[in-house]
Amino acid sequence: MIKSILSNIQNASKKSQKLLAILLDPDKSTLGEISSIIKRIEKLNADFIFVGGSFVEDGVTSNFVKKLKENTEIPIILFPGDYSQVTNYADGLLFLSLLSGRNPEYLIEQQIKAVPFLKNSTLEIIPTGYILIDGGTNSSVLKVSKTSPIPQNNIELAVSTAVAGMYKGKQLIYLEAGSGAKQVVSAELISEVKKNISIPLIVGGGIRSKEQLKNAYKNGADLVVIGTAFENNEL
Numbered sequence: 001m002i003k004s005i006l007s008n009i010q011n012a013s014k015k016s017q018k019l020l021a022i023l024l025d026p027d028k029s030t031l032g033e034i035s036s037i038i039k040r041i042e043k044l045n046a047d048f049i050f051v052g053g054s055f056v057e058d059g060v061t062s063n064f065v066k067k068l069k070e071n072t073e074i075p076i077i078l079f080p081g082d083y084s085q086v087t088n089y090a091d092g093l094l095f096l097s098l099l100s101g102r103n104p105e106y107l108i109e110q111q112i113k114a115v116p117f118l119k120n121s122t123l124e125i126i127p128t129g130y131i132l133i134d135g136g137t138n139s140s141v142l143k144v145s146k147t148s149p150i151p152q153n154n155i156e157l158a159v160s161t162a163v164a165g166m167y168k169g170k171q172l173i174y175l176e177a178g179s180g181a182k183q184v185v186s187a188e189l190i191s192e193v194k195k196n197i198s199i200p201l202i203v204g205g206g207i208r209s210k211e212q213l214k215n216a217y218k219n220g221a222d223l224v225v226i227g228t229a230f231e232n233n234e235l
Protein backbone atom coordinates (compact mmCIF):
# COMPACT_ATOMS: atom_id res chain seq x y z
CA MET A 1 0.00 0.00 0.00
CA ILE A 2 1.31 3.47 -0.85
CA LYS A 3 1.54 5.61 2.27
CA SER A 4 0.10 8.80 0.95
CA ILE A 5 -2.45 9.97 3.50
CA LEU A 6 -0.18 12.35 5.42
CA SER A 7 1.45 13.75 2.29
CA ASN A 8 -1.98 14.36 0.76
CA ILE A 9 -3.03 16.29 3.87
CA GLN A 10 0.25 18.26 3.88
CA ASN A 11 -0.10 19.14 0.19
CA ALA A 12 -3.72 20.21 0.59
CA SER A 13 -2.75 22.34 3.58
CA LYS A 14 0.00 24.07 1.57
CA LYS A 15 -2.46 24.88 -1.20
CA SER A 16 -5.21 25.90 1.29
CA GLN A 17 -7.43 23.15 -0.07
CA LYS A 18 -9.83 22.26 2.70
CA LEU A 19 -10.52 18.66 3.63
CA LEU A 20 -13.50 16.90 5.23
CA ALA A 21 -13.61 13.68 7.23
CA ILE A 22 -16.78 11.92 8.31
CA LEU A 23 -16.43 10.06 11.60
CA LEU A 24 -18.20 6.72 11.88
CA ASP A 25 -18.58 4.94 15.17
CA PRO A 26 -18.63 1.16 14.56
CA ASP A 27 -20.90 0.76 17.59
CA LYS A 28 -23.56 3.03 16.21
CA SER A 29 -24.27 1.51 12.78
CA THR A 30 -24.98 -2.01 11.58
CA LEU A 31 -23.10 -3.70 8.73
CA GLY A 32 -26.35 -3.66 6.71
CA GLU A 33 -26.44 0.13 6.76
CA ILE A 34 -22.95 0.54 5.32
CA SER A 35 -23.80 0.89 1.65
CA SER A 36 -26.33 3.65 2.30
CA ILE A 37 -23.91 5.38 4.68
CA ILE A 38 -21.22 5.30 2.00
CA LYS A 39 -23.60 6.84 -0.55
CA ARG A 40 -24.25 9.75 1.83
CA ILE A 41 -20.53 10.21 2.49
CA GLU A 42 -19.70 10.19 -1.22
CA LYS A 43 -22.43 12.75 -1.86
CA LEU A 44 -20.76 15.07 0.67
CA ASN A 45 -17.47 14.66 -1.21
CA ALA A 46 -15.68 13.67 1.98
CA ASP A 47 -11.94 13.12 1.61
CA PHE A 48 -11.60 10.61 4.44
CA ILE A 49 -13.63 8.32 6.62
CA PHE A 50 -12.50 8.26 10.23
CA VAL A 51 -13.51 5.20 12.23
CA GLY A 52 -13.49 5.17 16.01
CA GLY A 53 -15.32 5.68 19.24
CA SER A 54 -14.55 6.29 22.84
CA PHE A 55 -16.09 2.96 23.81
CA VAL A 56 -16.18 0.25 21.14
CA GLU A 57 -16.53 -3.47 21.84
CA ASP A 58 -13.53 -5.63 20.92
CA GLY A 59 -13.47 -7.00 17.39
CA VAL A 60 -16.33 -4.82 16.11
CA THR A 61 -14.06 -2.32 14.36
CA SER A 62 -12.28 -4.81 12.14
CA ASN A 63 -15.49 -6.26 10.58
CA PHE A 64 -16.85 -2.76 10.20
CA VAL A 65 -13.75 -1.46 8.40
CA LYS A 66 -13.53 -4.56 6.19
CA LYS A 67 -17.10 -3.93 5.02
CA LEU A 68 -16.40 -0.22 4.44
CA LYS A 69 -13.40 -1.12 2.28
CA GLU A 70 -15.61 -3.39 0.16
CA ASN A 71 -17.88 -0.45 -0.53
CA THR A 72 -15.67 2.57 -1.13
CA GLU A 73 -12.34 3.89 -2.35
CA ILE A 74 -12.33 6.74 0.18
CA PRO A 75 -9.33 6.24 2.50
CA ILE A 76 -10.28 4.84 5.90
CA ILE A 77 -8.35 6.25 8.85
CA LEU A 78 -8.58 4.77 12.33
CA PHE A 79 -9.27 7.30 15.06
CA PRO A 80 -9.04 4.98 18.05
CA GLY A 81 -10.17 5.60 21.58
CA ASP A 82 -8.29 2.45 22.53
CA TYR A 83 -5.57 0.16 21.12
CA SER A 84 -8.12 -2.64 20.64
CA GLN A 85 -9.62 -0.64 17.77
CA VAL A 86 -6.51 -1.14 15.62
CA THR A 87 -7.22 -3.18 12.49
CA ASN A 88 -5.14 -3.77 9.41
CA TYR A 89 -8.14 -3.46 7.09
CA ALA A 90 -7.90 0.34 7.33
CA ASP A 91 -5.50 2.51 5.35
CA GLY A 92 -4.15 4.69 8.11
CA LEU A 93 -4.04 5.21 11.85
CA LEU A 94 -4.02 8.45 13.79
CA PHE A 95 -1.41 7.49 16.38
CA LEU A 96 -2.91 9.77 19.01
CA SER A 97 -1.35 11.13 22.17
CA LEU A 98 -3.72 13.10 24.37
CA LEU A 99 -1.43 16.08 24.95
CA SER A 100 -3.96 18.20 26.84
CA GLY A 101 -4.21 15.52 29.55
CA ARG A 102 -1.87 14.25 32.21
CA ASN A 103 -2.97 10.63 32.18
CA PRO A 104 -0.03 8.38 31.23
CA GLU A 105 -2.46 5.78 29.91
CA TYR A 106 -3.34 8.13 27.01
CA LEU A 107 0.11 9.70 26.68
CA ILE A 108 2.14 6.50 26.26
CA GLU A 109 0.52 3.31 27.64
CA GLN A 110 -2.12 2.85 24.93
CA GLN A 111 0.55 3.48 22.30
CA ILE A 112 2.78 0.76 23.77
CA LYS A 113 -0.17 -1.66 23.91
CA ALA A 114 -0.84 -1.02 20.21
CA VAL A 115 2.65 -2.01 19.07
CA PRO A 116 2.14 -5.81 18.86
CA PHE A 117 -0.79 -5.12 16.48
CA LEU A 118 1.29 -2.75 14.36
CA LYS A 119 4.51 -4.67 13.89
CA ASN A 120 3.52 -6.43 10.66
CA SER A 121 0.88 -3.97 9.68
CA THR A 122 0.60 -2.03 6.43
CA LEU A 123 -1.27 0.83 8.11
CA GLU A 124 0.12 4.30 7.55
CA ILE A 125 0.88 5.42 11.09
CA ILE A 126 0.45 9.15 11.58
CA PRO A 127 1.81 10.73 14.80
CA THR A 128 -0.98 13.04 15.98
CA GLY A 129 -1.12 15.45 18.91
CA TYR A 130 -4.68 15.29 20.24
CA ILE A 131 -5.82 18.29 22.27
CA LEU A 132 -9.12 18.35 24.11
CA ILE A 133 -10.73 21.78 24.41
CA ASP A 134 -13.71 22.47 26.66
CA GLY A 135 -16.80 22.19 24.46
CA GLY A 136 -19.27 22.70 27.31
CA THR A 137 -20.22 19.02 27.70
CA ASN A 138 -18.96 16.07 29.67
CA SER A 139 -17.53 14.55 26.50
CA SER A 140 -16.79 10.85 26.11
CA VAL A 141 -13.08 11.59 25.65
CA LEU A 142 -13.05 13.43 28.98
CA LYS A 143 -14.86 10.57 30.74
CA VAL A 144 -12.74 7.79 29.22
CA SER A 145 -9.41 9.55 29.68
CA LYS A 146 -10.25 11.09 33.07
CA THR A 147 -8.47 14.26 32.00
CA SER A 148 -9.48 17.92 32.01
CA PRO A 149 -9.94 19.80 28.77
CA ILE A 150 -8.16 23.09 28.11
CA PRO A 151 -10.56 26.01 28.73
CA GLN A 152 -11.54 27.88 25.54
CA ASN A 153 -10.16 31.11 27.00
CA ASN A 154 -6.72 29.69 27.77
CA ILE A 155 -5.43 30.32 24.28
CA GLU A 156 -1.84 30.50 25.50
CA LEU A 157 -1.96 26.99 26.96
CA ALA A 158 -3.66 25.59 23.84
CA VAL A 159 -1.02 27.19 21.60
CA SER A 160 1.90 26.03 23.77
CA THR A 161 0.47 22.51 23.89
CA ALA A 162 0.14 22.40 20.09
CA VAL A 163 3.63 23.81 19.53
CA ALA A 164 5.13 21.38 22.06
CA GLY A 165 3.41 18.59 20.14
CA MET A 166 4.98 19.81 16.92
CA TYR A 167 8.43 20.00 18.55
CA LYS A 168 7.93 16.44 19.82
CA GLY A 169 7.50 15.38 16.20
CA LYS A 170 3.74 15.11 15.79
CA GLN A 171 2.78 15.47 12.14
CA LEU A 172 -0.79 16.63 12.79
CA ILE A 173 -2.48 18.58 15.56
CA TYR A 174 -6.14 17.75 16.32
CA LEU A 175 -8.18 20.30 18.28
CA GLU A 176 -11.17 18.41 19.72
CA ALA A 177 -14.15 20.06 21.42
CA GLY A 178 -15.61 16.59 22.11
CA SER A 179 -18.25 14.68 20.26
CA GLY A 180 -21.57 16.53 20.41
CA ALA A 181 -19.91 19.64 21.89
CA LYS A 182 -22.19 22.58 22.69
CA GLN A 183 -19.40 25.02 21.85
CA VAL A 184 -17.16 24.36 18.88
CA VAL A 185 -13.47 25.28 19.15
CA SER A 186 -13.51 29.08 19.03
CA ALA A 187 -12.42 31.14 16.05
CA GLU A 188 -9.63 32.76 18.04
CA LEU A 189 -8.30 29.48 19.42
CA ILE A 190 -8.19 27.85 15.98
CA SER A 191 -6.50 30.84 14.37
CA GLU A 192 -3.90 31.33 17.13
CA VAL A 193 -2.94 27.65 17.04
CA LYS A 194 -2.79 27.68 13.24
CA LYS A 195 -0.55 30.77 13.24
CA ASN A 196 1.95 29.09 15.55
CA ILE A 197 2.34 25.68 13.92
CA SER A 198 3.66 24.64 10.54
CA ILE A 199 1.91 21.26 10.40
CA PRO A 200 -1.69 20.62 9.31
CA LEU A 201 -4.51 21.28 11.76
CA ILE A 202 -7.55 19.06 12.30
CA VAL A 203 -10.60 20.49 14.08
CA GLY A 204 -13.69 18.64 15.31
CA GLY A 205 -16.43 18.48 17.87
CA GLY A 206 -19.92 19.97 17.68
CA ILE A 207 -19.81 21.09 14.05
CA ARG A 208 -23.39 20.79 12.80
CA SER A 209 -23.91 23.29 10.01
CA LYS A 210 -22.32 24.34 6.73
CA GLU A 211 -21.77 27.74 8.36
CA GLN A 212 -19.74 26.26 11.24
CA LEU A 213 -17.79 24.15 8.76
CA LYS A 214 -16.95 27.22 6.66
CA ASN A 215 -15.91 29.16 9.77
CA ALA A 216 -13.56 26.40 10.95
CA TYR A 217 -11.89 26.43 7.51
CA LYS A 218 -11.72 30.22 7.43
CA ASN A 219 -10.10 30.33 10.88
CA GLY A 220 -7.38 27.88 9.84
CA ALA A 221 -8.57 24.28 10.05
CA ASP A 222 -7.12 22.19 7.22
CA LEU A 223 -9.30 19.17 7.92
CA VAL A 224 -12.65 19.21 9.70
CA VAL A 225 -14.19 16.11 11.29
CA ILE A 226 -17.96 15.69 11.53
CA GLY A 227 -19.53 12.81 13.43
CA THR A 228 -22.74 13.52 15.32
CA ALA A 229 -24.36 15.77 12.68
CA PHE A 230 -23.77 13.07 10.06
CA GLU A 231 -25.13 10.35 12.39
CA ASN A 232 -28.26 12.45 12.91
CA ASN A 233 -28.67 13.08 9.19
CA GLU A 234 -28.31 16.82 9.70
CA LEU A 235 -25.97 17.34 6.77
Ligand SMILES: CC(C)=CCC/C(C)=C/CC/C(C)=C/CC/C(C)=C/COP(=O)(O)OP(=O)(O)O
Binds near residue numbers: 083097178
Ligand atom coordinates in the same frame (compact mmCIF):
# COMPACT_ATOMS: atom_id res chain seq x y z
C1 LIG B 1 -2.49 5.11 19.39
C2 LIG B 1 -3.59 4.25 19.82
C3 LIG B 1 -3.62 2.88 19.32
C4 LIG B 1 -4.58 4.67 20.65
C5 LIG B 1 -4.64 6.04 21.15
C6 LIG B 1 -5.51 6.12 22.34
C7 LIG B 1 -5.66 7.56 22.76
C8 LIG B 1 -4.45 8.29 23.17
C9 LIG B 1 -6.90 8.13 22.73
C10 LIG B 1 -7.14 9.53 23.10
C11 LIG B 1 -8.30 9.66 24.00
C12 LIG B 1 -9.64 9.15 23.46
C13 LIG B 1 -10.49 8.37 24.37
C14 LIG B 1 -10.00 9.45 22.22
C15 LIG B 1 -11.28 9.06 21.60
C16 LIG B 1 -11.26 9.49 20.21
C17 LIG B 1 -12.55 9.21 19.55
C18 LIG B 1 -12.66 8.00 18.75
C19 LIG B 1 -13.57 10.05 19.68
C20 LIG B 1 -14.84 9.85 18.97
O1 LIG B 1 -15.67 9.14 19.77
P1 LIG B 1 -16.85 9.87 20.49
O2 LIG B 1 -17.82 10.26 19.44
O3 LIG B 1 -16.32 10.88 21.41
O4 LIG B 1 -17.37 8.75 21.38
P2 LIG B 1 -18.73 8.04 21.47
O5 LIG B 1 -19.54 8.50 20.31
O6 LIG B 1 -18.30 6.60 21.44
O7 LIG B 1 -19.30 8.48 22.77
Ligand SMILES: O=P(O)(O)OC[C@@H](O)CO
Binds near residue numbers: 023176179180203205
Ligand atom coordinates in the same frame (compact mmCIF):
# COMPACT_ATOMS: atom_id res chain seq x y z
O1 LIG C 1 -19.44 14.13 16.76
P1 LIG C 1 -18.95 15.52 16.50
O2 LIG C 1 -19.52 16.50 17.48
O3 LIG C 1 -19.13 15.93 15.10
O4 LIG C 1 -17.38 15.48 16.82
C1 LIG C 1 -16.50 14.86 15.89
C2 LIG C 1 -15.19 14.49 16.47
O5 LIG C 1 -14.29 15.53 16.56
C3 LIG C 1 -15.36 13.81 17.80
O6 LIG C 1 -14.24 13.11 18.11
Ligand SMILES: [Mg+2]
Binds near residue numbers: 025180227
Ligand atom coordinates in the same frame (compact mmCIF):
# COMPACT_ATOMS: atom_id res chain seq x y z
MG1 LIG D 1 -19.72 10.21 18.84
